[in-house]
Amino acid sequence: MKQHLGTLLVVSGPSGxxxxxLCRRATENGLCVYxxxxxxxQPRPGEVNGVDYHFLTPSxxxxxxxxxxxxxxxxxxGNRYGTLKADILDLLEQGKTVVMxxxxxxxxxxxxxREGILPLCYADVYIYVPQEELKNRLCGRQTDGDETISLRLRNAAQEDACLPQYQYCLVSSDREADYAAFSALIKCQSMRVGLMRE
Ligand SMILES: Nc1nc2c(ncn2[C@@H]2O[C@H](COP(=O)(O)OP(=O)(O)O)[C@@H](O)[C@H]2O)c(=O)[nH]1
Ligand SMILES: Nc1ncnc2c1ncn2[C@@H]1O[C@H](COP(=O)(O)OP(=O)(O)O)[C@@H](O)[C@H]1O
Structure with a gap:
């Protein structure tokens, strides 16, 4: 039986x-590691340190x-975000799908x-949502004030301009359709012949 390397699936898209x-639901269903x-x-109400994010001070x-x-x-x-190197390579060696x-x-x-197995394991998807729908979702989420929401909406157009750099685009519709497409993408990636090893 051949062993598989895991997939590193990068998920981007505007706020909202x-x-x-999608990433949480796929993780809860055991399809991937988040x-x-x-x-x-600052943490939003309900966010837990070490679960949603590692919340660090600027220093x-x-x-x-x-x-x-x-x-x-x-x-x-206006805030800094980063992914720690530790663990990701190990998880990929173990054949896990890691979503970022x-x-x-x-x-x-x-x-x-170009480090190690990363280029081989890499895949990415951009989640596209029309601006008006984004606004509805960000207001409906009730986690941010008006200024924070306006900043995120202003940045959305710049983010959308990067869509052509991605391998896949998921055009968002309802929750169930989005999840069906996202989970199918994860499953397809894990079947790539290029990830099989003796
Ligand atoms: N480069 C980078 N971006 C990240 C990281 N974690 C989250 N982000 C991005 O930061 C942006 C803001 O995330 P967040 O504060 O959770 O707000 P939200 O997008 O409104 O839910 C989103 O575009 C995330 O994809 C990271 O580790 N590195
Ligand atoms: N397909 C969808 N249709 C309608 N609302 C959605 C959909 N997916 C997520 N939402 C809702 O939109 C808001 C933003 O979703 P979230 O997952 O926090 O987005 P992001 O992480 O990209 O900022 C949340 O309130 C969420 O429940």
């Missing part, structure tokens, strides 16, 4: 596109940049990374 919803990012932003974040701990990092909507909910700048860094 449903990235967290890569928990570090951030300097703690800067120290980890200095130590070279991040696979990628970027400033997004990261912005377009972080995705560009991981896509360009």
């Amino acid at each position: 596109s449903g990235k967290t919803t 890569s928990i990012s570090c951030t300097t932003r 703690e974040f800067a120290a980890r940049v200095e130590k070279g701990d991040f696979l990628e990092y970027a400033e997004v909507h 909910d990261i912005d377009v700048q972080g995705a560009a860094q991981v896509r360009a990374c």
